Amino acid sequence: MFFPIDKIRSEFPILHQQIYNRPLVYFDNAASTQKPVQVIDAIRHYYEHDNCNIHRGVHYLSMKATEAYEEARKEIREFINARSTHEIIFTKGATESLNLVASSFGKRYIKPGDEVISTIMEHHSSFVPWQQMCLEHGAGFRVAGINERGELDLDELYGMINEKTRLIVLTHVSNVLGTINPVKEIIAVAHRNNIPVLIDGAQGVSHLQVDMQDLDCDFYCFSGHKMYAPMGIGVLYGKEKYLEELPPYQLGGEMIKEVYVDHTTFNELPFKFEAGTPNVEGVAGLRAAVHYLKELGMENIAMYEENLLKYASGKLANLDGMKIYGTAVHKTSLISFLIGDIHPYDVGTIIDKMGIAVRTGHHCAMPLMNYLKIPGTVRASFAFYNTLQEIDLLVSAIVKAKKMLE
Amino acid sequence: MTITETEEQIVSEFSAFDDWLDKYNILVEMGKSLPKIDSQYKTDPYLITGCQSKVWLHAVLVEGKIVFTADSDAIITNGIVNLLLRVLSNHTPDDILNAKLEFIDQIGLKEHLSPTRSNGLSNMMKQMKLYALAFKTKLSGKS
Helix, strand or coil, X not given: CCCCHHHHHHCCHHHCCEECCEECXXXXXXXXXXXXXXXXXXXXXXHHHHCCCCCCCCCHHHHHHHHHHHHHHHHHHHHHCCCCHHHEEEECCHHHHHHHHHHHHHHHHCCCCCEEEEECCCCHHHHHHHHHHHHHHCCEEEEEXXXXXXXXXXXXXXXXXXXXXXEEEEECECCCCCEECCHHHHHHHHHHCCCCXXXXXXXXXXXXXXXXXXXXXXXXXXXXXXXXXXXXXXXXXXXXXXXXXXXXXXXXXXXXXXXXXCCEEECCCCHHHCCCCCCHHHHHHHHHHHHHHHHHCHHHHHHHHHHXXXXXXXXXXXXXCEXXXXXXXXXXXXXXXXXXXXXXXHHHHHHHCCCEECEEECCCCHHHHHHHCCCCEEEEECCCCCCHHHHHHHHHHHHHHHHHHC | CCHHHHHHHHHHHHCCCCCHHHHHHHHHHHHHHCCCCCHHHCCHHHEECCCCCCEEEEEEEXXXXXXXXXXXXXXXXXXXXXXHHHHHCCECHHHHHHXXXXXXXXXXXXXXXCHHHCCCHHHHHHHHHHHHHHHHHHHHHXX
């Protein structure tokens, strides 16, 4: 496979800088990816040519900005193969998408004694809204565990399904372990029991081709900034049937249809869930990012990243004292690890001074850290603009840090 | 030595290193050489939590001066803990309360004391000042 890595790297300006007099090696992609010039230019172009508040404007710019915004919605629909643009809600990010559903789904469907099933590998942004929603409505919140490779314990998960289960919430890909969950199978099992499923796709969309109709999930949430788009923009996909039934999350702006002194009627989908002036700039950037990913091809990206993962896993596993957390058969391109009994904060701080950006700590997954009985890990997460040479730099930096810190 | 004099001494020690990695090498060595805290104080009541690393801090008043001991689960945090103890320990509550601690910034380690760094150090500094305030109140109550 030919993967135009030099061209790709040239399109990410931020990668070409020195930090602490060393070339920057960016391995914190699971936290946020960098942006190609195409995305940066799209934002610039928006402010130089199209900027205006959208919808309801009768003048030229407003119509132009509205058109760009709604065209982007069509392209996102196509990218994830949703049935209709009514199912694509623009949000601030995956966190807001998750909070929106937790709040509205809870109000509409959850009664005391009901249960929501989730997993121990959820990010706080998914775990906490559901936990709190269940507490608020007197519902049970049940959490399935993982095996020693960091794969979901499906027997445990399925064993939790009963007549009280109202929803299953799980991540597509673990942000700590890289595990790709068998979401299609889980959704099929849930649907046989008439239970809807929400997928947190924050770590999924940038690595995997996702297809809403093929997965048949009921909700799917993701953030732009983890898929080469700007911060502050995200998407909630929801099946029309559910989005029609859920009450609005926030009120005001385009989500309003008519307001009277004693009552208000709400706009149709997807506007019903888009209160206030939306992030039009972010949508322009997201659209450009989707173009970029489509041009590269999600399959090509997955193949290239798989190669990075294999190479890094092999090299790191050979280091003395290395323990890798998350060795699932199906995983995305990230490696969480600890080395000897060295604190992750120390490793991260030292290799930062060698120019290498990784993330350390609990990665917003404290329930998982407690489950694994560790304070945190060092996480190196790779994107398609990373190279094998950069992984070599990481390995030698870890060796050096280990020598210093032992 | 006054607090300011110790701060100046540390700034001059660090000025010998241009490279960041060399600075951190020294910090790691300081972390390793930090005297161990008495194990009875490495417990929850003395814990200052950060998101990245933990710090335990204990203080006693000895002849009008506060003696701090502390420990962390991360070596680099311990390196900075060592510096803070070297500057602030064995001083009067008033001197500690008045200390501006500009040396951290001057040696380029300010990032570690930022509240957003969440390694426990910014809360540790706050806690040291709170100890000083508490001891000061206690002392003035007696006189």
